[in-house]
Amino acid sequence: MSALSLNLLGRQIGRQGDLRNTIGNIPVEWYDDEPHIGYDQMGEKIAKPKKKSEIDTFLEKMEDPDYWLVSHFAEVMGLCKLLIFRRKVFDRQSGTDVVLTDEQVDKLTNIAAGKYPVVGYNPYEPFLDLFSSEKTIHPIDNRPEPKARFIPSRDEMKMVSRMVHAIKMGWARKPKPKEEKKMYDLWAAEDSMDHKTKSELARMRVHMPAPKMPLPVHAESYNPPEEYLFDEEERKKWEEAEPEDRRLQFVPQKFDALRKVPQYDKFLTERFERCLDLYLAPRKIKMKLQVDPSELLPDLPNPNDLRPFPTTLAFYMYGHVGQVRSISVEPERGELLVSGGEDGTVRFWMMDSGRCIK
Numbered sequence: 001m002s003a004l005s006l007n008l009l010g011r012q013i014g015r016q017g018d019l020r021n022t023i024g025n026i027p028v029e030w031y032d033d034e035p036h037i038g039y040d041q042m043g044e045k046i047a048k049p050k051k052k053s054e055i056d057t058f059l060e061k062m063e064d065p066d067y068w069l070v071s072h073f074a075e076v077m078g079l080c081k082l083l084i085f086r087r088k089v090f091d092r093q094s095g096t097d098v099v100l101t102d103e104q105v106d107k108l109t110n111i112a113a114g115k116y117p118v119v120g121y122n123p124y125e126p127f128l129d130l131f132s133s134e135k136t137i138h139p140i141d142n143r144p145e146p147k148a149r150f151i152p153s154r155d156e157m158k159m160v161s162r163m164v165h166a167i168k169m170g171w172a173r174k175p176k177p178k179e180e181k182k183m184y185d186l187w188a189a190e191d192s193m194d195h196k197t198k199s200e201l202a203r204m205r206v207h208m209p210a211p212k213m214p215l216p217v218h219a220e221s222y223n224p225p226e227e228y229l230f231d232e233e234e235r236k237k238w239e240e241a242e243p244e245d246r247r248l249q250f251v252p253q254k255f256d257a258l259r260k261v262p263q264y265d266k267f268l269t270e271r272f273e274r275c276l277d278l279y280l281a282p283r284k285i286k287m288k289l290q291v292d293p294s295e296l297l298p299d300l301p302n303p304n305d306l307r308p309f310p311t312t313l314a315f316y317m318y319g320h321v322g323q324v325r326s327i328s329v330e331p332e333r334g335e336l337l338v339s340g341g342e343d344g345t346v347r348f349w350m351m352d353s354g355r356c357i358k
Helices: 002-017 054-063 102-112 154-169 198-203 232-240 267-280
Strands: 036-039 045-047 068-076 079-086 088-091 096-099 324-329 336-341 346-350
Touching: none
Parallel strands: none
Antiparallel strands: 036 045, 068 079, 088 096, 324 336, 336 346
């Protein structure tokens, strides 16, 4: 970036101080293959300057004190670097060497350091707030309010007259205050109901407190009294008894210090049962339905409505051993009958003859 900037600055200086620039603002690359560069006022070609050898160019750099310029240290991309610029640059547009001024070198130094090119520019100058953000008592103009703002319009006069007439006739009523929604805590303690009114208690009569854990007893202590400890006979009875019949679900033990108490092996089970009790706890009192089981049975038909009963026996169907439990008639023609009996067999019958087919 520094070499390109140097060439651009050198080109600008060459345009101002060298009269040999006759090609104008066109690319110099167009004359790379030509022995001349532009034309003079007489129309003759301006020959290009002779190119120096690498050795002559190097010796000239070393002998010329204005060729190199060591600038001060600057911070570039978070790193401290020593900036070195070429004070003398070659302008291809004019074909001459141009020496940069101190101001131009300072601009290049600022550009390389990522600062503003303008020398001496301070981007953090104090900000002048033209309009204050603080609220003031008096307005900015401090002029009195215009009289037109105090004169009501026709619509406002009509509205005020209607309101006055409604007040005189007693039609106007005060707006009802908005009732705030009250939140009821289902798990609140019972003593929190003391400050409630009767109407609030009537609305909350269905409240049921959450089940509470029973308080620990002496047997659950890590250092219980001697009378709570099991002897060999009591311990044997406790081990032989069923879990539902045991008075205690654990064996009381005695420890010298609380830090010696082992981990409770049924902690997860107890927590699960506790959460299950909270989940299944009733939130509302429901009335139990008193239903007679006999009322759920359908009413049987009256035998008198089923008369006349068959009084004669037409024919017998022999085949089942024991009582027949189910029968079914062919739905399409009614020629076949299927029966199932207690002997575990299913038989097919002809309806017209009563013969067992299968």
